[in-house]
């Protein structure tokens with residue numbers, strides 16, 4: 001079936017605090033969003049890409065991040081919404097019109113995911129209907145209470161840190177998004193919506209260098225991981 005990637009790139013980048021949203025800031029001389037789209041371009045299983053940008057920024061996103069770089073798979077740039085989930089829903093609606101059977105949701109802010117990771121997550125999703133990249137927690141994770149006092153220590157052996165790509169059979173994600181909207185439920189990832197319907201979501205070993213650019217130091221880290229050849 002046809003595989004379409006939906007790239008949410010409609011956030012404000014508040015935690016990074018740049019002059020523009022982080023997806024438009026340069027990483028090794030090209031916009032972060034472009035770096036992420038280049039990975040999808042190099043992933044043979046992905047046939048088309050829908051980019052979701054801040055409302056009103058469609059033309060500029062196309063001109064600055066897509067057109068100059070020969071990204072032939074980008075089929076559409078559509079406006080997103082206030083919450084990530086709204087942005088993903090907008091991208092999913094467009095991907096459905098392209099005939100997608102499988103949806104690959106991948107953050108614009110994760111430019112270091114490799115094509116082989118997409119291949120493995122897609123293969124796992126073919127078995128279960130949904131699969132996501134994640135890595136076992138390396139650090140101990142505590143729940144904080146009032147005044148940043150440690151309240152409890154979670155059992156690290158059962159904790160995974162969730163990444164993207166997240167892959168879903170199209171009808172499954174559409175149903176999960178519709179149900180969440182009806183219930184006024186918001187999750188920080190799409191898999192959370194699928195889980196709450198009691199559906200299987202397979203965790204696939206991601207890579208610790210598939211970091212999400214969130215704070216200013218992450219930009220420098222990403223430069224370092226990309227290596228001198230790319231700088």
Ligand code: CTP
Nearest residue numbers: 008009010011012013014015082083084087108
């Ligand atoms: N995103 C989106 N629409 C939103 C919010 C987020 O498409 N309304 C996208 C971001 O552009 C990013 C991805 O979802 O590619 C992951 O979100 P996050 O890292 O939180 O990015 P921002 O929301 O932009 O950053 P912040 O939370 O610091 O404002």
Ligand code: MG
Nearest residue numbers: 011012013084
């Ligand atoms: Mg955010």
